[in-house]
Amino acid sequence: MRRLLYLLPVLVLGVLALFFARGLHLDPHNIPPELIDKPVPEMSLAPLPGRGANSGLSTADLKGKVSLVNVYGSWCVSCVQEHPTLLEIKKTGIVSVHGIDWRDEPELGAAWLRRHGDPYDRVGVDPAPGRAAVDFGVTGAPETFIVDKNGIIRFKYYAGPITPDVWRDILLPRILELQKQ
Amino acid sequence: MRRLFALAALMLMLATPAFAVDPDEMLKDPKLEARAQKLGSGLRCLVCQSESIEESNADLARDLRVIVRERIAAGDSDKTIVDYLVSRYGDYVLLQPPFKGKTLVLWVGPFVLFVVAIATAFGFYRRRTKATVPPTTLSAEEQRRLDALLKDNGAK
Numbered sequence: 545m546r547r548l549l550y551l552l553p554v555l556v557l558g559v560l561a562l563f564f565a566r567g568l569h570l571d572p573h574n575i576p577p578e579l580i581d582k583p584v585p586e587m588s589l590a591p592l593p594g595r596g597a598n599s600g601l602s603t604a605d606l607k608g609k610v611s612l613v614n615v616y617g618s619w620c621v622s623c624v625q626e627h628p629t630l631l632e633i634k635k636t637g638i639v640s641v642h643g644i645d646w647r648d649e650p651e652l653g654a655a656w657l658r659r660h661g662d663p664y665d666r667v668g669v670d671p672a673p674g675r676a677a678v679d680f681g682v683t684g685a686p687e688t689f690i691v692d693k694n695g696i697i698r699f700k701y702y703a704g705p706i707t708p709d710v711w712r713d714i715l716l717p718r719i720l721e722l723q724k725q
Numbered sequence: 726m727r728r729l730f731a732l733a734a735l736m737l738m739l740a741t742p743a744f745a746v747d748p749d750e751m752l753k754d755p756k757l758e759a760r761a762q763k764l765g766s767g768l769r770c771l772v773c774q775s776e777s778i779e780e781s782n783a784d785l786a787r788d789l790r791v792i793v794r795e796r797i798a799a800g801d802s803d804k805t806i807v808d809y810l811v812s813r814y815g816d817y818v819l820l821q822p823p824f825k826g827k828t829l830v831l832w833v834g835p836f837v838l839f840v841v842a843i844a845t846a847f848g849f850y851r852r853r854t855k856a857t858v859p860p861t862t863l864s865a866e867e868q869r870r871l872d873a874l875l876k877d878n879g880a881k
Contacts (some may be wrong), residue, residue: 578812647784672791673791673792680814
């Protein structure tokens with residue numbers, strides 16, 4: 545029994561080492577989302593110039609059917625990376641995709657969409673200091689929310705740009721599940 | 726030379742933390758601005774992790790500084806503002822984690838470990854002192870054997 549007691553420091557050290565080893569592989573930028581299963585924050589975002597009638601984004605636009613809300617900005621490098629996938633998603637017609645042009649000049653956000661293609665049904669601009677983005681708990685772009693029919697946020701994808709794999713394995717199954725409800 | 730050291734020490738003591746607040750972000754009322762800085766110093770910049778929003782030059786930190794000041798100017802209490810940010814970003818936005826069930830180990834753990842360590846060390850040393858106490862007097866048989874041995878040794 546006594547001898548086991550001498551092993552105790554080693555055991556404690558082992559447990560601590562396990563925690564630290566795990567900590568080394570955690571990304572401190574991955575802040576778990578707070579707004580899951582909560583309603584979309586109240587917002588009424590201004591339209592992008594020259595984008596026609598279906599522009600601007602408000603809370604009411606997110607009710608009635610399952611939708612994706614994608615946070616982007618003309619300054620955002622990874623957004624260029626995920627953009628082709630968003631265009632593909634739009635082409636499938638499975639879900640409506642809305643955009644929040646975060647911390648951006650409306651003209652720049654609009655020009656960026658003309659240049660890279662426009663996958664959005666509705667887009668609203670959220671100029672600095674990004675009040676709507678903070679309401680959503682956004683920490684960086686791109687981030688994408690899945691909103692259900694009742695305007696409740698159900699999921700947030702924030703681990704980098706959306707790739708075809710992310711769409712197929714992570715977003716699509718959740719969307720189909722929510723559409724059944 | 727000594728004067729130089731004294732001067733260097735004085736300068737170090739007078740150094741204040743660097744704030745990233747732009748003059749144009751500041752509130753006009755110095756009292757409210759002081760409140761905003763105190764509040765912001767306890768709020769984590771979410772993209773730079775180890776800095777407060779008052780110290781960071783990140784865009785999101787700037788946004789949060791502006792939003793905190795807007796709310797202070799609108800008459801919100803510190804608690805309302807902190808609660809709002811916690812509802813959006815979680816406890817993570819607080820540089821000092823709150824005391825609650827989930828963080829109990831964090832707050833109490835070190836003290837528990839300290840007490841355990843003291844108790845263990847105390848027990849260890851007490852046992853050791855006990856072990857070094859010389860045995861009680863010899864029995865009659867032992868004394869006789871010892872005498873015999875000593876006599877034997879002296880004879881040679």
